[in-house]
Amino acid sequence: MHLHEQNLSRLAGARCAVLGANGFIGTNLCIALHYAGTTVVGVGRSQRARDVLVDKVEWRRADLATGSAFEHAVRDCDFVVHLANTLLPTPSNAEKVRDVQENLIGTLTLLERCRELGVGKVIYASSGGTVYGPQTNTPISEDVLPRPICSYGVVKHAVEGYLHLYRQLHHLDYVALRIANPFGPHQMPHDQGLVAALFGKALAGTPISIWGDGSVVRDYVYIQDVVDAIIAAMVLNEPDAPRIYNIGSGVGRSVNDVIASIQAIHGELPEVGYQHARAADVPVNVLDIRRAQTYLGWNPATPWHDALRATYIWLHDALGASAKAQSYAIV
Amino acid sequence: MHLHEQNLSRLAGARCAVLGANGFIGTNLCIALHYAGTTVVGVGRSQRARDVLVDKVEWRRADLATGSAFEHAVRDCDFVVHLANTLLPTPSNAEKVRDVQENLIGTLTLLERCRELGVGKVIYASSGGTVYGPQTNTPISEDVLPRPICSYGVVKHAVEGYLHLYRQLHHLDYVALRIANPFGPHQMPHDQGLVAALFGKALAGTPISIWGDGSVVRDYVYIQDVVDAIIAAMVLNEPDAPRIYNIGSGVGRSVNDVIASIQAIHGELPEVGYQHARAADVPVNVLDIRRAQTYLGWNPATPWHDALRATYIWLHDALGASAKAQSYAIV
Numbered sequence: 001m002h003l004h005e006q007n008l009s010r011l012a013g014a015r016c017a018v019l020g021a022n023g024f025i026g027t028n029l030c031i032a033l034h035y036a037g038t039t040v041v042g043v044g045r046s047q048r049a050r051d052v053l054v055d056k057v058e059w060r061r062a063d064l065a066t067g068s069a070f071e072h073a074v075r076d077c078d079f080v081v082h083l084a085n086t087l088l089p090t091p092s093n094a095e096k097v098r099d100v101q102e103n104l105i106g107t108l109t110l111l112e113r114c115r116e117l118g119v120g121k122v123i124y125a126s127s128g129g130t131v132y133g134p135q136t137n138t139p140i141s142e143d144v145l146p147r148p149i150c151s152y153g154v155v156k157h158a159v160e161g162y163l164h165l166y167r168q169l170h171h172l173d174y175v176a177l178r179i180a181n182p183f184g185p186h187q188m189p190h191d192q193g194l195v196a197a198l199f200g201k202a203l204a205g206t207p208i209s210i211w212g213d214g215s216v217v218r219d220y221v222y223i224q225d226v227v228d229a230i231i232a233a234m235v236l237n238e239p240d241a242p243r244i245y246n247i248g249s250g251v252g253r254s255v256n257d258v259i260a261s262i263q264a265i266h267g268e269l270p271e272v273g274y275q276h277a278r279a280a281d282v283p284v285n286v287l288d289i290r291r292a293q294t295y296l297g298w299n300p301a302t303p304w305h306d307a308l309r310a311t312y313i314w315l316h317d318a319l320g321a322s323a324k325a326q327s328y329a330i331v
Numbered sequence: 332m333h334l335h336e337q338n339l340s341r342l343a344g345a346r347c348a349v350l351g352a353n354g355f356i357g358t359n360l361c362i363a364l365h366y367a368g369t370t371v372v373g374v375g376r377s378q379r380a381r382d383v384l385v386d387k388v389e390w391r392r393a394d395l396a397t398g399s400a401f402e403h404a405v406r407d408c409d410f411v412v413h414l415a416n417t418l419l420p421t422p423s424n425a426e427k428v429r430d431v432q433e434n435l436i437g438t439l440t441l442l443e444r445c446r447e448l449g450v451g452k453v454i455y456a457s458s459g460g461t462v463y464g465p466q467t468n469t470p471i472s473e474d475v476l477p478r479p480i481c482s483y484g485v486v487k488h489a490v491e492g493y494l495h496l497y498r499q500l501h502h503l504d505y506v507a508l509r510i511a512n513p514f515g516p517h518q519m520p521h522d523q524g525l526v527a528a529l530f531g532k533a534l535a536g537t538p539i540s541i542w543g544d545g546s547v548v549r550d551y552v553y554i555q556d557v558v559d560a561i562i563a564a565m566v567l568n569e570p571d572a573p574r575i576y577n578i579g580s581g582v583g584r585s586v587n588d589v590i591a592s593i594q595a596i597h598g599e600l601p602e603v604g605y606q607h608a609r610a611a612d613v614p615v616n617v618l619d620i621r622r623a624q625t626y627l628g629w630n631p632a633t634p635w636h637d638a639l640r641a642t643y644i645w646l647h648d649a650l651g652a653s654a655k656a657q658s659y660a661i662v
Contacts, residue, residue: 093500096493097439100431104489108428145476146492149499154492158435161477161485162427168480169424 007231012037016234017077019043019064019110020084021057022050024187025125025179028223029081029230030057036231043073044084052186065102067109074110074119079234081123082110085152088192089130090278092152099151107159111166121173123233124163127156128178128219128246128287138252139219139288142178142244149282160244167243175233177226180248180287184223184307185314194258195220195308199315202266212277214256217284219248222307225300232296241295248287249300261304265312338562343368347565348408350374350395350441351415352388353381355518356456356510356557360412361388363558374404375415383517396433398440405441405450410565412454413441416483419523420461421609423483430482431489438490442497452504454564455494458487459509459550459577459618469583470550470619473509473575480613491575498574506564508557511579511618515554515638516645525589526551526639530646533597543608545587548615550579553638556631563627572626579618580631592636596643 016033020026021042027050033040034056042049042057049059062069064084074080086102087095107124114122130153131146148154163174187193189200194210201208229247253261263269292298302310347364351357352373358381364371365387373380373388380390393400395415405411417433418426438455445453461484462477479485494505518524520531525541532539560578584592594600623629633641 093496096496097436097443100436100439104435105428105431108431112428143476145474147495148492149496151493151496154489154496157492158485158489161479161488162482164478165424165427165480165482165485 004228004231007228007235008032008036010235011231014078015039015041015076016079016081017041017043017060017074018057019062019073019080019082020125021053022046023083024191024193025182025223025226026083027053027186028184028227029083032227032231041073041077064106064110067106070110070113071117074113075117077117078120079123080110080114080119080121081125081230081234082107083125087152089127089150089152092155093150096151099155103155104158108162111162111172115166115170115172119172121175121234122163123230124159124174124176126160126176126178126244127153128180128248129285131157131178132282132285134282138284139250139286140246141288142242142246142291164243174243175236176244177229177233177247178244178287179226179229180219180221180246180285182221182223182226184311187223187311188318189315194218194255195262195311196315198259198262198269199266199312200319202262202269203316203319205270207271207273208259208269209273209275210255211275211281212255213274214259214272215254215283216277216281217252217254217286219251219286220253220258220304221247221249221300222302225249225302228301229292229296229298232292232298236296238295242291245292245296246287246289247292248289249304250287250289251304252284252286261308265305265308335559335562338559338566339363339367341566342562345409346370346372346407347410347412348372348374348391348405349388350393350404350411350413351456352384353377354414355522355524356513356554357414358384358517359515359554359558360414360561363562367562372404372408395437395441398437401441401444402448405444406448408448409451410454411441411445411450411452412456412561412565413438414456418483420458420481420483423486424481427482430486434486435489439493442493442503446497446501446503450503452506452565453494454561455490455505455507457491457507457509457575458484459511459579460616462488462509463613463616465613469615470581470617471577472619473573473577473622495574505574506567507575508560508564508578509575509618510557510560511550511552511577511616513552513554513557515642518554518642519649520646525549525586526593526642527646529590529593530597530643531650533593533600534647534650536601538602538604539590539600540604540606541586542606542612543586544605545590545603546585546614547608547612548583548585548617550582550617551584551589551635552578552580552631553633555638556580556633559632560623560627560629563623563629567627569626573622576623576627577618577620578623578629579620580635581618581620582635583615583617592639596636596639
């Protein structure tokens, strides 16, 4: 039996709210939790759950931006998994006040409801890619001082601070996962994410355009491994274990590496164009994942090429015909 | 010539806005800047500058809580020194959303105005006493991971994050000073601050009441040394120097130590009562000040007993008669 399955069996019968359920990570997590026998409450801004989740979750509409309706969403929940964010990293810099208003104050409102209603534990999707900012040494451990260069990262880090505070003051347990660059099924080419975007272009046969010269190094982690980490964080039952974990592959790959891997699966790719690098992009981001390996008993178990192939097959089916993919935005 | 005086002479002719000018640190700073030949803009929520500042500052009314009127306050300023906060550490925990709303978003609004209006540098009063939270090793260096246990500390740390961001993205220079427990003239017994409170009780002859058993250790730093540090931060002109500095004495003293020192100056003290410790209080907080010594060329030069004596004499005059002091709140 897999560690993953052992953990899943420990969640049977629990009630879990997932904020951002219709998103890429949320969709995968809800499916896994559903098949583990938990009652899944999907929470998001949409009117309803996306098609694949409709028969798997109870839908509750709630919005970080207004902080409304959280009590309805988290009541009687053992776990709340918070994957929601109203802004992406790069645009967050142009909307700092909005970022704080929606994502920090929105999360504080959520935590307040969790505390009032006796939620057992909050799992928070922090950001391995933005919280650290540029660092001299890689892989980056959780012990280094975060120096984010985007508002998104400052806010994620501040949320971690409030999670620590709620645990200290109000005994609301939490785990914050600093997730690297996740990829896999249910990530669409127009979402954030290099792998899905490149596959989308490859399948559509449209030109590929990337920021910078392709040397930017990131830590790409497969979604099933991320879901495993979230579940390991949910069942973590060590009061003295750390509460913040890097979740990545621990391996750095350049954009050009990823392009080469994708070419190995798909065959010849469309032309690759290079654009100016973005200010919020750090040159290298690779996570040291030893803490999660030690305390969560977790490993990014899926081999890179297997993960890519599964992603490719899923996208191929999801996109249906290459014609559909023509309209996807540039990477 | 003192280092202090050298620095002051480099500020002559500059225009400096001081947020929180009517507060304890602000009053001392405005006086020093005025005599250094700078144009001082006092900024605060009050209608006017306090008496001692009336002939020394141009007053501008502005409020962090609403973020209003900052452009009026910081226009044409070379420096903005931000000493304001709308909540004290302990009450901040009961008002986390308000804390973020007023002190984080308020400061973001201020920074946005500074950027738009071309302010040269922002000096921010962060908090050596709350940003770090409980730490295993003391003295605490700037290199350790902050783990605040009050909202006040989380917000101060988040402001530091945004200051870093504004420097990276918008080239607005800054220095953040993590100031320990300042004391000295212009701190009143009903303000925050153990030394003034104890002297107030001693002078009034009213019973002394402290939180905990008197073993809590803090780093008490004299206000003239703090003013020197702010001025050293203003004139710092090294692009590669760190932007965050501990400002303390580097020496730890327990509450009982302080009581003994005060008794040595005042003579026999009123009865001391002990109350329950507060959740937001860490047991030990002493700052490692080597970074400020190295890069700011700064030292907490005033000997402890000289500083206490000067504080005592000032308070004795300020309180006038012991009868006046009867009404001061407990420590």
